Amino acid sequence: MSEKPVPETRSVDGDTRRQIMLMLLKHGQATASELAARLEMSAAGVRRHLDILVSEGLGESVDRRQRSAAPGRGRPAKAFRLTDRGRSHFGHSYDQLAADALDTLRELGGEEAVRKLARRRIERIVDGVNPAGGDEESIQHTAGELADAFDRHGYAATVTRAGAGIQICQHHCPVAHAAAEHPELCEAEHEAISNLVGLHVQPLATITGGHGICTTNIPLTPLENSPEERSGS
Incomplete structure (x- = not known):
C-alpha cells in the first residue's frame, strides 16, 4: 500500500505568514x-493568517481612524501589528x-x-555603500543604499522623506x-551614517530606549546665503 504524499499547505502557509509578519x-x-x-x-x-497570528499571540489588532471627506465622520479601521513575541521571531539568537x-x-581592553569592535562591525555592514557627493539627490541615494544594507543584515530598514530631512x-x-548594555554599537552606526552622507545626523528614537523603532534623521540643511545676500545688497 503506497503512502500518500504529504501536503505542502503547511509550509506554504508558513512562508506566507512570515511575509505578513515582515510587512507588519x-x-x-x-x-x-x-x-x-x-x-x-x-x-x-x-x-x-492574521487571525492565526492573533490567536498565537504574535499579532494584535488596533483601531486606526480612517480619513473621511466629512469632518469628524471617519470610522475606525482594524489594523494589525506585531506583539513583542512576534517581533522576537526576527532574530535575537546571538544577542x-x-x-x-x-x-x-x-x-x-x-x-x-569595544568602540573599535563596533566600528569594525558597522564597516562590514555598510561595505559597498557609495558616499554622498554633497547634493540632495546624492544624499538621498546614499541613504537608500544604507537602508538596503541594514535591511540585508536583519534590521528591517526603510528610508523616507520627512519634512526637510531624510529618515x-x-x-x-x-x-x-x-x-542596550553597550551603546558603542549605536554610536558606531550613527557615526558611519554621518560619514557616508557627509552630514551631522540626529538619532530621534531607539529600540533600546523603548520606542520600538530606531529612527535616524538626516537633516538636509539649505545652502547658506552669500555675504552680499545676507547684507541685503
Whole structure:
C-alpha cells in the first residue's frame, strides 16, 4: 500500500505568514486590505493568517481612524501589528552571546576596544555603500543604499522623506540587548551614517530606549546665503 504524499499547505502557509509578519515589522501596523494589496493576495486570505497570528499571540489588532471627506465622520479601521513575541521571531539568537562577549572585551581592553569592535562591525555592514557627493539627490541615494544594507543584515530598514530631512528607520534590531548594555554599537552606526552622507545626523528614537523603532534623521540643511545676500545688497 503506497503512502500518500504529504501536503505542502503547511509550509506554504508558513512562508506566507512570515511575509505578513515582515510587512507588519517594516510598516508598524497595517490593515488586511493594505497587506493584501502589497502581497497581491485576497483580503480574506490575509485575514485568515492574521487571525492565526492573533490567536498565537504574535499579532494584535488596533483601531486606526480612517480619513473621511466629512469632518469628524471617519470610522475606525482594524489594523494589525506585531506583539513583542512576534517581533522576537526576527532574530535575537546571538544577542545575549554578543552582550557577554562585549562585557568580556570591555573588562580586558576597556571602552576603546569595544568602540573599535563596533566600528569594525558597522564597516562590514555598510561595505559597498557609495558616499554622498554633497547634493540632495546624492544624499538621498546614499541613504537608500544604507537602508538596503541594514535591511540585508536583519534590521528591517526603510528610508523616507520627512519634512526637510531624510529618515532611516530600523524596525528591528538583531543586537538590541547587546546595544542596550553597550551603546558603542549605536554610536558606531550613527557615526558611519554621518560619514557616508557627509552630514551631522540626529538619532530621534531607539529600540533600546523603548520606542520600538530606531529612527535616524538626516537633516538636509539649505545652502547658506552669500555675504552680499545676507547684507541685503
